[in-house]
Amino acid sequence: MKNFKTSNRLQAVPEQFFAKLEQKVKKAASNADRPIINLGQGSPGEPAFDHIKEALKEAADKPINDKYPPFPGFAYAREACAEFYKREYGVEIDPEKEVSLLIGGKAGLVELPQCLLxxxxxxxxxxxxxxxxWSGIALAEAEMYMMPLIEENNFLPRYEDIPEDILKRAKIMFVNYPNNPTGAMVDEEFFKETIAFAKAHDICVVHDFAYGAIGFDGKRPVSYLEVEGAKENGIEIYTMSKTFNMAGWRIGFAVGNPSVIAALDLMHDHLHCGLYGGIQEAAAAALLGPQDEVREQERMYERRRNLLINGLNEIGWKVKAPQGSFFSWLKVPEGYTSEEFSDLLLEKAQVLAAPGIGFGEHGEGYVRAGLVASDEKIKEAIERIDALNLFNK
Ligand SMILES: Cc1ncc(COP(=O)(O)O)c(C=O)c1O
Incomplete structure (x- = not known):
């Protein structure tokens, strides 16, 4: 069969590290005599809430939803995003000019560099x-400058370390708190600093707020838009995937600076025809409906966080607790790379934890364990790791 050569642009897209990891898991599963416990993934294990599914079912019977939806989305869906921000964060958003509906947060994150770089x-x-x-930046044929997030600095970037020649060419910056993979959280002060830095260097801030609904120990995740000057200097991307367990539904939205929102909407006009109306109705139901299940879920992740972190410390693996998100960032024992330790856990304990190197050079030395597995699975994973006798208790 003829093999058509892909474009240079597509060839520049980095290899999907986690697709490779999936292959490893498949292989390990076929060699193992017990099921793999997958703590490596980031897809919520719980179903979408009932009232959201009901909204989709009702929407499916409406003829208007069989037609092409309006390109920028239905007005009610954009208004629901604005109302959600007003209610949750006290932020005023113009639903017409400051909201862009996305086919999932990932789509927005990949489109943005192509809109602005x-x-x-x-x-x-x-x-x-x-x-x-990284993918969107490669597709825009732009370059990346990595901001190290290290434990000594509470996994925050140090803007003062970025060289002047880089700052001259920098046009956008990504930040993400509660953070994947480190589980770190930030306060308003961090966003104040970020805004001052971005403003001074004419950089657009893109705050990825994917884990905005998951903060532990009573610490509420702060929205970038809550801080003065945020809208002038950037946007925030929110996803329905984690807060409402709608990862498969593919819907998220960007809120903030109207020029960036207009650029995203223009891109969407050319790439696709909006989102299915039923999904928009369901998203509006999620954003405007009761939030008790969201809060309950946050407590569930906190309970699992405690189970995992206390359990690992008890078996002698001295690890620190994340402050938010549904990930734990676990330092691997001396003498192993993150990939070696992840392979060891997979082969000997049939437990998958994602190797930190997959998230960048400064992820070396850690593995990421998710809290999306059930309490029982987390307990069993700890027992299996304990049985390897790797740690001194
Ligand atoms: C940090 C972060 N941002 C964005 C996303 C994208 O989520 P989605 O495309 O489902 O909205 C994820 C998903 O895992 C994530 O972990």
Whole structure:
């Protein structure tokens, strides 16, 4: 069969580290005599809430939803996003000019660099960080400058370390708190600093708020838009995937600076025809409906966090607790790389934890364990790791 050569642009897209990891898991599963406990993934294990599914079912019977939806989305869906921000964060959003509906947060994150960057421009990227930031930058033929997130600095970037020649070419920056993969959270002060930095260097802030509904120990995740000057200097991306367990439904939205929102909407006009109306109705039901299940879920993740972190410390693996998100960032024992330790857990304990190196160079030395597995699975994973006798109790 003839093999058509892909474009240079597509060839520049980085290899999907986690697709490779999936292959490893498949292989390990076929060699193992017990099921793999997957703590490596980031897809919520719980179903979408009932009232959201009901809204979709009702919407499916409406003829208007069989037609092409309006390109920028239905007005009610954009208004629901604005109302959600008003209710949750006290932020005023103009639903017409300051909301863009997305086919999932990932789509927005990949589209943004293509909306704002030219070849040779620079995007500032957290390292470790969510790998899909890299894909959009590669598709825009732009360059990345990695901002190390290290434990000694509470996994916050140090803007003062970024060289002047980089700052001259930097046009956008990605930040993400509660953070994937480190589980770190920030306060308003951090966003004040970020805004001052971005303003001084004419950089658009893109705050990825994917885990905005998951903060522990009574600490409420802060929205970037709550801080003065945020809208002038950037946007926030919210996803329905984690807060409402709608990962498969593919819907999220961007809120903030009207020029960036207009650029995203223009991109969407050319790439696709909006989102299915039923999904928009369901998203509105999620955003405007009762939030008790969201809060209950937050407590569930906190309970699992405690189970995992206390359990691992008891078996002698001394690890620190995340402050938010549904991930734990676990330092691997001396003498192993993150990939070696992840392989060891997979082969000997049939437990998958994602190797930190997959999230960037500064992810080396850690593995990421998710809290999306059930309490029982987390307990069993701890027992299996304990049985390897790797740690001194
Ligand atoms: C940090 C972060 N941002 C964005 C996303 C994208 O989520 P979605 O495309 O489902 O909205 C994820 C998903 O795992 C994530 O972890």
């Amino acid at each position: 030219n070849p040779g421009d620079i995007a500032l990227v957290p390292d470790p960080g969510y790998p899909d930031y």
